[in-house]
Amino acid sequence: MTALAGSSTDALWAVSLRRWNAVCWVLFAAMAVGITTGAGGSRYAALALLGSVALSFAVLHRFPDNPVVRPHGYLAVLVLALGGLAYLNTSYAALFMVTLPHYWMFGRTPRISLGFLGLATAATLTCGWVRQGWSGEFFGETVVGTLIVVAVGMLIGLWVRAVVEQSTERARLIVELERTQAELSEAHQRQGAADERERMAREIHDTLAQGFASIVVLAEAARAGLVTDPARTARQLRSIESTARENLAEARELVGSGGEPRGAAAGSVADTLRRILARFAEDTGLTVEAELADLVCDQPTRIAVLRCTQESLANVRKHARASTVGVVLAQRPYGVELEVTDDGTGFVVEASAGFGLDGMRKRLAELGGRLTVTSSVGDGTRILAVLPSGGEGAA
Structure with missing residues (x-):
């Protein structure tokens, strides 16, 4: 059940990630069209910055497990590109908002995620201030809006990471519980097998072994009196035959009843x-x-x-x-x-x-x-x- 639950969770996570990646690619294309149709000599620089982000994201998406491809490298490119787009006075807000989850997805620890998010915020605000100057419009729209978006992104990111960590811990505990249950079940099976072997040994000792011991004693006595007391020897031979038949019946009962003793008729x-x-x-x-x-x-x-x-x-x-x-x-x-x-x-x-x-x-x-x-x-x-x-x- 844990394997099925884990595979279902992984499948849902993969579907959600693919959808978010599709949104990113749509945004990259829309921004490229907007930059191309816009006026100004900075369009080529803006396209270059956007292209570097798209290329880094494509490489990371294509080789997610390659040790050479570092997620933190993509985040660094994203920080520089956001700062450059802010300096070029290009609309970077949509890119900033859509890529907010990337800081939490590709940061190895919450501290690293918050660090890159802080660098991106500082880069956009600093480059925007250098470009626009300290004006009321810059402070009222750019600074306040950016800080609100970043604050909401931080809260959502921390909450999502906490939920993921709790889910991971819960899954680990479930796996440990199932492993413990499996070990306990195996121990019970071993104990049951040992108890069954002991019970079978007791039944064999109390039936077949006792009968064979009686046959041995009777055979020794019959051999000793074969010449001196033929009548007694005949009785002992009859006892040997009777005991052997009883042992055979006991053996058949043990085999036929799965080891459950019967041994005596009702009454x-x-x-x-x-x-x-x-x-x-x-x-x-x-x-x-x-x-x-x-x-x-x-x-x-x-x-x-x-x-x-x-x-x-x-x-x-x-x-x-x-x-x-x-x-x-x-x-x-x-x-x-x-x-x-x-x-x-x-x-x-x-x-x-x-x-x-x-x-x-x-x-x-x-x-x-x-x-x-x-x-x-x-x-x-x-x-x-x-x-x-x-x-x-x-x-």
């Missing part, structure tokens, strides 16, 4: 947890004690409960060396509460740098919940996840 989360715990007990041989309230909650809460349970069980499988695992799912007045405990070796919570616990904390925080981990070496571990009620409460 009670307790039935899904019972199947997960039964599979876990069968694969690991650990004792699982479960108290699962048959509550109904919304899909984000259901997925969070399932993922936290899967991550806690995976940690028990990989690190705890426990014999008993307890899982409690309950509806509290303040929300849904999930507690997973084990009697394993425990660990130092402050020293834990794993991705799983941090992922659980962030997942719960996105839903307004919190995670509390209590553990010490040799005393087992307690994972407590609390979520605000997102469903209809206890069934």
Whole structure:
């Protein structure tokens, strides 16, 4: 929008400048005709002065960006020509009035513009006084009229320059604002991309990575008992097949839903947890004690409960060396509460740098919940996840 506004302003300025230049050329031609038809031996000198002004203006107009062509040179020629025309007693007032904007257009600074305007005024008044003498007519018409025209030109020029400077500053501020907005938008996009990568990493860790880890553990156990316990090995192979199929379904869901997790069918989360715990007990041989309230909650809460349970069980499988695992799912007045405990070796919570616990904390925080981990070496571990009620409460 700024580029369009700037181009529109430049186009309007170019049109206005062309019109003003056309007025100047018409004035030059009219003055040349008037000087030629006038009487007196000074016509050739007046034409020479007018021609020098026209030639300087033509060169400046033809080569506006050429460093050799100086706008201040044209203004100097204009000052000398106005003084000469005033001395020759030729009508210079029209030329003076029409070329007043040139002092502001071609002066680099207001001080330079005012300086050339002052020189032009002084030159015309001085040369007119030398030619006419100090008479009442000279003072009443020439001096007063010239000073009025110059004063009005100064006021208009200063006002126009102030407006142009304000417009330039406003355009600069708009450009800076748009650049800042673009940088902020880019930063938001980068942050959004980083958040999306983190969310996808969490989903992959909580689904595919956990499934592959389970497959690896089951495969190692099946290989170890391939000769000594064929029946157990067969069960483990069935678990590997089932886990691989679930991983494949999870992968298809992640790809098909654009990374949005689905993970569980609508309904009670307790039935899904019972199947997960039964599979876990069968694969690991650990004792699982479960108290699962048959509550109904919304899909984000259901997925969070399932993922936290899967991550806690995976940690028990990989690190705890426990014999008993307890899982409690309950509806509290303040929300849904999930507690997973084990009697394993425990660990130092402050020293834990794993991705799983941090992922659980962030997942719960996105839903307004919190995670509390209590553990010490040799005393087992307690994972407590609390979520605000997102469903209809206890069934």
